[in-house]
Amino acid sequence: MSDTRVAELRKELDTLARENRFADMVPKARQLVETYEYMCCGRGESPEYVQALDQLGALYRNLGRYEDALETYKKVEEEAASCFGPADPSFATVLDNIAGLYWMTGRYEEAEQYCRRALEIYTRTVGPQHVLAVTVLNTLGIIRRQQGRFDEALDYFNRALERLAGSEHRNEIATTYANMASVNLQQGQLEAARDNTDKALRIYNEVAGPDSMLAVGALQNLAAIHLRLGETEQAVDEFEKVYAKAVTMFGPDGSNTRVVAKNLAYARSLLEEA
Structure with a gap:
C-alpha cells in the first residue's frame, strides 16, 4: 500500500x-x-x-x-x-543546495564553507570540468556578488563559461549569463546587463520553456533592466507577463508574487506619469 x-x-x-x-x-x-x-x-x-x-x-x-x-x-x-557517505558526489550536491539557502539568507561565510566542501568532493570524484563542479563556481560567484566583490564574482562566472564552452549543458550556460548580468546591473552597466540577460532568456526559452521558473526569472530581470533604461512601456508588458506566471507558480500571496506585484505597480505608476 x-x-x-x-x-x-x-x-x-x-x-x-x-x-x-x-x-x-x-x-x-x-x-x-x-x-x-x-x-x-x-x-x-x-x-x-x-x-x-x-x-x-x-x-x-x-x-x-x-x-x-x-x-x-x-x-x-x-x-x-x-x-x-561524506565523499560522494550526491552528498556534495546536497551541500551545494544548502549553500544556496545560506547565501539567500545573507549567511555568506557558511555558504562559502559549504561550497568549498562540495567543490572539493566534486574535484576528487567527477573532476573540475564536470558540470556539477561548474555549478559550485556559479554559487561562489553569487556569494562574491552579494558581498559586493564584483570583480571576483565575474572571475568565477567567466571560469564557469570557459569550462562549459561547447558543452550540452545549456541551462547552466544560461544561468551563468544571468549571473553575469546581475553583476553588470549592480555595477550600473545596463547595456551589458541587457545583453547577458537576453542571452540567458533565449536559452531558457529554448531549453526549459517560456513558462519555466528559469525563463520567468530571466524575464523579470529583463523587465527591471528595461525600467532602468527608461523603456517603461516594455517593462510594464514584461512585468505583467511575469506576474501572471508568478501567481500560478507561487500563489497570489506568495512572497515572490508580492515582489513582482510591487515592481509591476511601480512600473505602471511611472507609465501613468509619463
Missing part, C-alpha cells in the same frame, strides 16, 4: 511541477517524506527518502520559507551523509 502511495504522490508532484504550481507541491512533498518515514526507509537507508527531503527543502527555499528550509536541510545533510 505504501509503495502505491509513493507512486501516486510522485505522479502528482511531477504534474504540479510541469504546471509550475510550486506552492501546491509543498503539501504533496511533505506527504511523500512522511510516507517514506512510515515505510522506515529513511534514517540513511534510502536515496529516495533523501531525494524527497531535498525536494521539500528546495521548495521551501524557493518559496521564501527560509526557516522551514533550514530545518529541512539540516535533516537532509544528516541523512545524505549516512546514505551516500
Whole structure:
C-alpha cells in the first residue's frame, strides 16, 4: 500500500511541477517524506527518502520559507551523509543546495564553507570540468556578488563559461549569463546587463520553456533592466507577463508574487506619469 502511495504522490508532484504550481507541491512533498518515514526507509537507508527531503527543502527555499528550509536541510545533510557517505558526489550536491539557502539568507561565510566542501568532493570524484563542479563556481560567484566583490564574482562566472564552452549543458550556460548580468546591473552597466540577460532568456526559452521558473526569472530581470533604461512601456508588458506566471507558480500571496506585484505597480505608476 505504501509503495502505491509513493507512486501516486510522485505522479502528482511531477504534474504540479510541469504546471509550475510550486506552492501546491509543498503539501504533496511533505506527504511523500512522511510516507517514506512510515515505510522506515529513511534514517540513511534510502536515496529516495533523501531525494524527497531535498525536494521539500528546495521548495521551501524557493518559496521564501527560509526557516522551514533550514530545518529541512539540516535533516537532509544528516541523512545524505549516512546514505551516500561524506565523499560522494550526491552528498556534495546536497551541500551545494544548502549553500544556496545560506547565501539567500545573507549567511555568506557558511555558504562559502559549504561550497568549498562540495567543490572539493566534486574535484576528487567527477573532476573540475564536470558540470556539477561548474555549478559550485556559479554559487561562489553569487556569494562574491552579494558581498559586493564584483570583480571576483565575474572571475568565477567567466571560469564557469570557459569550462562549459561547447558543452550540452545549456541551462547552466544560461544561468551563468544571468549571473553575469546581475553583476553588470549592480555595477550600473545596463547595456551589458541587457545583453547577458537576453542571452540567458533565449536559452531558457529554448531549453526549459517560456513558462519555466528559469525563463520567468530571466524575464523579470529583463523587465527591471528595461525600467532602468527608461523603456517603461516594455517593462510594464514584461512585468505583467511575469506576474501572471508568478501567481500560478507561487500563489497570489506568495512572497515572490508580492515582489513582482510591487515592481509591476511601480512600473505602471511611472507609465501613468509619463
